[in-house]
Amino acid sequence: MNKRIWVLGDGQLGAMLAHAGKPLALDVRPVDIMTPTDEQLPLAPQDIITAEREQWPESALSLQLSTHPHFINGPVFGRLADRFTQKSLLDELQVATAPWEAVDNHSNTETLHQRYGERVLLKRRTGGYDGKGQHWLKQAENSVIPTDWRNHAIAEQAIDFDEEVSLVGARGQDGQCHFYPLTLNLHQDGILMASIAPLSRLQPLQAQAEKMLSTIMQGLEYVGVMAMECFRLGDKLLVNELAPRVHNSGHWTQAGCHIDQFQLHLRALCNLPLHRPQVNFQCVMVNLIGIDKDDRWLSLPNAELFWYNKEVRPGRKVGHLNLSAHNLQQLTDSIQQLQHWMPMQYQAPLAWILAEFAHA
The missing domain is CATH 3.30.470.20 (ATP-grasp fold, B domain)
Known part of the structure; x- marks a missing residue:
């Protein structure tokens, strides 16, 4: 019997995983977790679970997959999906990253500019990708921290990279x-x-x-x-x-x-x-x-x-x-x-x- 792998998500990455599994005789099954349903999957104890995304909506289906004992890397997804815990991990492991801090109720733009320079990039802790979920604080434009970003974002030093x-x-x-x-x-x-x-x-x-x-x-x-x-x-x-x-x-x-x-x-x-x-x-x-x-x-x-x-x-x-x-x-x-x-x-x-x- 072919080994079966379920994928949390059925976007293009899930489709390409399924395609890659065929030459290996692996039964890779992407799962639509964005459409609400009461359906339960026929999971077996030996099945393997992976994901094509870091975050997913909570539903009966996603809970069934994410609580399976063979959900590989289960604790990692949430940790890396949150930029605060991801950055904290990099600091803990002493892996170089841009200087940063959490944005909370006590954060103010003047202090952020003093610490990180004329341009400071705010990033939403979760959900931002492909340029979304970002907000620039530019001293020359007197930018301010959006009210609804406090406690939901980190601030990073702008990096003039090559x-x-x-x-x-x-x-x-x-x-x-x-x-x-x-x-x-x-x-x-x-x-x-x-x-x-x-x-x-x-x-x-x-x-x-x-x-x-x-x-x-x-x-x-x-x-x-x-x-x-x-x-x-x-x-x-x-x-x-x-x-x-x-x-x-x-x-x-x-x-x-x-x-x-x-x-x-x-x-x-x-x-x-x-x-x-x-x-x-x-x-x-x-x-x-x-x-x-x-x-x-x-x-x-x-x-x-x-x-x-x-x-x-x-x-x-x-x-x-x-x-x-x-x-x-x-x-x-x-x-x-x-x-x-x-x-x-x-x-x-x-x-x-x-x-x-x-x-x-």
């Missing part, structure tokens, strides 16, 4: 950790637009990043794939955010590695053999955000399309393209073709990709 990178790794049940190469990311309005990996110029930072993420996963006794988003400041990394799950910046592994992040996560959960994934070639990932599906993308000889079959709305992730970069001329031609086909908001990210390879 660029954003991420590391995706996995920890097995035996405590061994395995990592993909560092990924270079470009965000626009707080939303990930494109990723490139691997890059030889990031290699000198690989050991530092692996030590940081290994410390975190070991400290949590975490099992499975975790993503660590970082700011690069010269030759130093600061953790921005952690995701206890497969991650958007790891999608390039579907094309570029012999074990992608989804299969690596399932292997770890099921105690199957783990080892460092082999990188077959360099990849570029382009997120498809708020745009209609265009079958012309399929004409690109080095492109793999992953379409999420969601309703297209502004700012919504509806798919991604993975472009292999083992042939530089072919990659350049494909990116230039996408510049002709894609709307204005894609011109800067596509130009960023071309510039990165021009300087490689």
